[in-house]
Amino acid sequence: MASRLTTSNRAGWGFALPGFGLIALFIILPFFFAFALSLTNQRLVSPNPTEYVGLQNYGDLLGLAVIELEPERLDDGSIDRDADGNARYPRVRSITRSDDFPQYSGMREWFRWQSGDNARVVIASDVVFMKALVNTLTFVAVVAPVQAALALVLALLINQKLRGINVFRTIYFMPVVVSIVVVSLLWRFIYDGNDGLLNNLLAGLTFGAFEGRDWLGDPSTALGAIMAMSIWQAVGFHMVIWLAGLQTISPTLYEAAEIEGAGRWQTFRYVTWPGLRNTAVLILIVITMQAFALFAQIDVMTNGGPLDSTQTLVFQAVERGYGRQDISGGATISVILFVLVLTISLIQRWLTREKA
């Protein structure tokens, strides 16, 4: 029996309203706000009125140029070299602060490479942002495939009829339900440079030959350490999605393959993998989006350091918007991130589309 309550349109809207209202207030509205704010010079607290500044925020973040520096010459025309024999170049500052090059003003050196005698220097309006961008892309490029593949392997392993298999499912899924902040704190101890678990473990395995290192304090290992920990934390979640996909494949297809004499690998190649196609697309997109949103681990474990080696886009957005009270700058980063993720997702959709 349908009561008046369940058939009434007004009641339906009434029930939907609180949830919808909250989503509108905290997700949809800020989304459009971010677009609007990115075109202004709004600050968190400021006595000055907000002004419309057009695309200046975007220019301040994305400004990029390559300049070529000729080596300094001695009076006889030969290249001026230092004690190690390296050529001396004029300082980048001499260009970025010069009135002759107003287009480079305020930019700083990001990195340089040698081209013949000359040095080519990439200068950026916002070097920290550029580092954050590269770190984020690296993080996505490593985490997405590794996490997806690892999750698939785990799903294949636990998709068996074995006694006690649920214990394994639970264990692999457990990190997912623990707050990422707690997980990050724990891993900070694991990675600790003095007496961390990882150092002890490696030292034990190598009979003391391994000398401990400060995983999060070393620019060459910090990002890798965060990647490893992030993969570990969310792999169980994707394993469950893979598992759901695996269980939609009809068992008769496996039997048909068995009768035709397909081995393990052939069965995977001809039955399992094609049957997981849609799941694969879903997982790829979800992992990519999650990886782009990397924040909590950075905030808890490294704060973007050392030497900006673990800066990420979301961390920068928060750091600017609230840390430096530069709301419009933070909003601009959010918009750039949005466009980036959207573009990559669309490309992924297109690459994995069903070919007729």
Place this chain on the structure above:
Amino acid sequence: MAHVSLKNVRKSFGATDVIKGVDIEVEDGEFVVFVGPSGCGKSTLLRMIAGLEDITSGTLEIDGKVVNEVPPKERGIAMVFQSYAIFPHMSVRENVAFGLTIDGTPRAEKQRKVQEAARILQMEHLLDRRPSQLSGGQRQRVAIGRAIVRDPKVFLFDEPLSNLDAALRMDMRMEIGKLHQSLDASMIYVTHDQVEAMTLADKIVVLKDGQVMQVGSPMELYHNPANLFVAGFLGAPSMNFIEVQTRDADADAGTAQVANAALEPIRVATAGRPIRAGGNAVLGLRPQYLRPSATPEAGMLHGTVELTERLGAETVVEVALRDGSRVIAALGEDRVLDRGTEIGLEFDPARAHLFPAE
């Protein structure tokens, strides 16, 4: 062609015994049909022959070799499933060639065998389609094609036609019959459609609760059912069973005289079954062998018409007998019989079957 032999084969899933000691011989080139009610273990038995289920005990031989522990591929069998089990992401051609691809068969030979199978099944025009673009009958053809290309010694079919509609089922049934004649391979076919069983089989195996009830040619089973179950299972409409009392039993002549309140005393063959004088027994009469007598009092069974179904060439009449039981008569003509009219039915006692009461 191959000889398949099951000796005292059993299967248990945990504590439940599903197949309880089965002996079946399938001769070279024979078409054997397993029939039985749902859940009697037909599929399980077939899957054991295929190698998809372990054999709990007993031996399975193919061509004289015990294959209990041999993987499916090396048994020389091919199987066609009820749900087709064709790979949705492959074209028809790739599906048919699947076994050859797995074996690493050279391209040219693969091509030739696929063409050959497609020709036999008249589906050359379908080879480049995807399964989603095929009808049910066409899908089943693809599945059969995949079985054919491997040149198996034994074909196994598990209710291959039960997902098809009636007309298509008849077509495909005939095709499978022709296929058997042209391929000359042994075939084992599971169904619970008795028309399929009767028309296709060289030999029918009737199963019930994991046990063989009777094995024999379709006509043997139809005319000489070994027990009540087989008698009731084969034939449509199914055989009438009438409770009767045995007046006397002549063990030497192998006959007994039986009667009841609605049945005139008649003498029927006991076919060696243990029928005792003065006891109860069950008389089996096929509806097709009953016909109305000239007058209601003339026949051997007496009752009134309850219901008639006119099918054109046949009229099915339900008769309420005087003792309160009911029988069905299938008359080979179109005939109008009003509800409630008195009717007498007669039959040739040689066509009647007498079974001990259960």
